[in-house]
Amino acid sequence: MCGPVSDEEYLRREIDEVERTAARRIDPGTGALTISIAVLALLVSLVLPWIGDHTGLQVVLGESTTFLPRLFAFLALGVGVVGSGLTLAVRRWALAWVCSLGLFAGAVTGVLSIWTQQTTTSNKTIGPGPGIGLTIAVIAVVFLLVKWLRIAASRPPQL
Incomplete structure (x- = not known):
């Protein structure tokens, strides 16, 4: 029933496989550099004050009992740093969408x-106020969100 495969049929199958593989990959181009700079800014923000005198590292380690900044720190590190690095390394379209959605939640x-x-x-402050590190981290996460969303949405439609 299945005879030998002709050279044309073999070549067609190989071309189809290459096309499917290419469709799953992204090419961030110069966006990879700007994503790397934003990730670096996110890492630098961890040593700056986030809440009062508490640095971003102290917030991550649980020395600050405020829930939302700690959740943001985990999202920023998990998706912003690790997710962006992994997506740049493997260049998969699906991971670009995962980064976009995770960074949306982080933003x-x-x-x-x-x-x-x-x-x-009643004119009394509840918290010590956001520090410069928290502000820089939020700006970096929003910037990463925009970059990953552009890259993820740039995939051409499948015919």
């Missing part, structure tokens, strides 16, 4: 983290 959580540190009740 919302980061903005809420800043907001909760600034919220007042």
Whole structure:
């Protein structure tokens, strides 16, 4: 029933396989450099104050009991740093979408983290206020969100 495969049929199968593989990959181009710079800014923000005198590392390690900044720190490190590095390494389209969605959650959580540190009740401040490190981290996460969303949405439609 299945005779020998002709050279043309073998070549067609090989071309189809290469096409399927290429469709699953992304090419960030010069965006890879800007993503790397944003990841570096995110890492540098960890040594700067986030909440009062607590640095980003102290927030990650649990020395600050505030929930939202800690959740934001985990999302920023997990998706922003590890996820971006992994996606740049393997260049898979699906991972670009995972980074986009995770960074969206991180951006919302980061903005809420800043907001909760600034919220007042009866003209008395609740928290010590957001530090420069938290602000830089939120800006870096929003920047990464925009870059990964552009890369993920740039996939040409499948015919």
